Amino acid sequence: MSFKHTLAGSVLLAAMGMSASAQSLVYCSEGSPEGFDPALYTSGTTFDASSHPIYDHLAEFKVGTTEVEPGLAESWEISEDGKTVTFKLREGVQFHSNDLFTPTRDMNADDVIFSFDRQGNPDNPYNSYSGGTWEYYGGMSMPELIESIEKVDDYTVRFNLTRPEAPFIANMAMDFASILSKEYADAMLEAGTPEMLNQKPIGTGPFKFQDYQKDAVIRYVRNDDYYGDKARVQNLIFAITPDASVRYQKVQAGECHVMAYPNPADIQAMKDAEDIVVMEQEGLNVGYLAYNTKVEPFDDPKVRKALNHAIDKQAIIDVVFQGSGQIAKNPIPPTMWSYNEAIEDDNYDPEKAKQMLEEAGVSDLSMKIWAMPVQRPYNPNARRMAELIQADMAEIGVDVEIVSYEWGEYLERSKAEDRDGAVLLGWTGDNGDPDNFLAVLLSCDAVGGSNRAMWCNEEFDELVNKAKTLSSQEERAELYKQAQEVFKDQAPWATIAHSVVYMTMRPEVDNYVVHPLGGHIFNQVGLK
């Protein structure tokens, strides 16, 4: 039956003027995109369906790395003081067309300015379209950072910043910085249907959007006018399949070529299967337990350090991650530049932990551990993790009570500076820059916000702030390495794990590369 299907399908595609079915790459995705304007959303599922296939960015992450390379901007210049960044745009780049719109000009500075202005300028007619909240633009501090954007000429754009910001170029490669067509936006505004920007996207990327059947299928066709290396398959199809076991069945049955997020429990069987390829890479994330360093006795680094020695992380990797994780010793993942290999982890040693607690003059300690109510790549089962830590702590005579709240409450309440207890949480990197972990999660400014340890250390803060103003990556890496030493010494967190990301595919899939930033990118993928 399936043979007949494939045959009928090939005949059909040929009849419709498409190339044979071997030219269609089917990706079993895990969920539905929220929309197709990446700046409106924050989920990876949405970026996979919008930012990666349809759009380009001023700078791009080199596939498979967190390194930044030129994109729609063929070069850029950063001024002496680091506060002016001038992008030279690529000429002759064409936007896609659809049944509503055909571009009359190439991509130019107006499009770049529009793409950012709509997010930051309340007077831009697109600022409030589709209930625009521009979470990422705000989250990456763009409103405070960007003073103005100028058009120098048609192919030159200048960003004036309020302060030097080394990660700025990497930010320009992020999904929220996708470049949209101003011409299309204007046309849709005039037609009274601005929401089409989000529903029928027009970009410059390697694939053109063709159709979306909600919760079922997204279809793309190759952009034959793409400025860079053209996509290797004619059609890209996302078959939305929320259940991981079903995704795997579909890959086995040949209904999909590639799937994301396999069940950890299935991975061994997948590796053993002959006609299945499994790729893996450490995820750009970290799962941690943040002590409240403002509350006694956790304000004493010795106490925190002692508790860190009590946690059996290997057991957590085995039980909670079912092997698909790796022990974390630093607050940044090992795939990130400036990762400090030399640091020694607080090994599992209950005796030492007990002794250290005694030395710190702490006895009969009882504490709360907060367990997240949701699954995250950096923590697939926080409840279970908390129970394991509870048992470890019992061994050194520390009494642990596990608490949990609804997710929204959890995020809110865990920010309180007088919070009672240590919090299980984590972070997934946005732009591959260490600043995105170290400053966001551990700087003094972030206390009461994303710094759940309420940890404000002068030495650490100075290092991280200084690194932000330098443009040489080597010099920055040196400072971040020192910062990691301070972190390890002071132990505001117990660093628990980095997840390992798996991709499962059929053997005919050629040149798939696991992207460290978590996106699923098919531009360079072919079928053998």
Add this chain to the structure above:
Amino acid sequence: MLNYVLSRLLTFIPTFLGVTLISFSFIRALPGDPIVVMAGERGLSDERYAELSKQYGFDQPIYVQFWDYFTGVLQGDLGTSFVTKRPVFDEFFALFPATLELSICAMIFAVVLGLPAGVIAAVNRGKFFDRALMSTALVGYSMPIFWWALLLIIVFSGNLGWTPVSGRISLMYYFPDATGFMLIDSLMSGQQGAFSSALLHLLLPAIVLGTIPLAVIARQTRSAMLEVLGEDYIRTARAKGMSPARINGIHALRNAMIPVITVIGLSVGTLLAGAILTETIFSWPGIGKWMVDSIFRRDYPVVQGGLLLIAVMVMVVNLTVDMLYGIINPKIRKR
């Protein structure tokens, strides 16, 4: 009959009001602020929070929010999804045909197998057939849906390769939505093999979703038949020498149908609940999965609007069932 229909329609109004209020309060009674959930680990500033609150109307007192919602509903406006930013109404009706198609097929499967099974069991009361059928029904009733679905997928799609794993139609076929019912659309597309592909894709989910109603219908038919078979007029018919087929098929079954139809009507609610799991497992783009996602995201407009629309659908089905009573048993419509 007209009076009967009108009186039934009148009961619609208070139910509708109640459902509107309940659907509005239900999602708000859950802990969790939609704005905070949306922002996730990244969090957001107080100014941004206030801005968004205002945009979504959360800064208004709750009764004002309800009034806005209620007047919107009366004008056919259910609001816009926080997540997709599209009107709830459009989203619902884009997805509902998929759920309806699946539910109808599941129901056909359940009735076509359940009715005869119940009759056969009743006629053979206490014998092997009865015991076998009723034990099977009990198993069917107690089976966890997700387990049953995965089992069928592994056996029929994985090992035997008879049916596709999931989805509504093979990705090879591509034609625009006309009615939203894949069986009809695939026929209308005129593409060879499209209809059979759609039918094959429907098979496993319909069986999974129809399993519980099938078991319930079989058991209900059996007990209703047993009750009727003990009646005096059946004994009289037998004494007259009427054939068993006529007695069971015409005299007994028709009278046993009232409780059975009630069960079928009530199963519609079960179907919609079962659709949530079935749709998730079979990647079926219907309203079940849509609702669950929205509850997790605290997407208020979708949850309250979706609940309201589903409740209205169930009410329509119940009304239809009430009218069927009237057709089957004239005594009811005269009361």
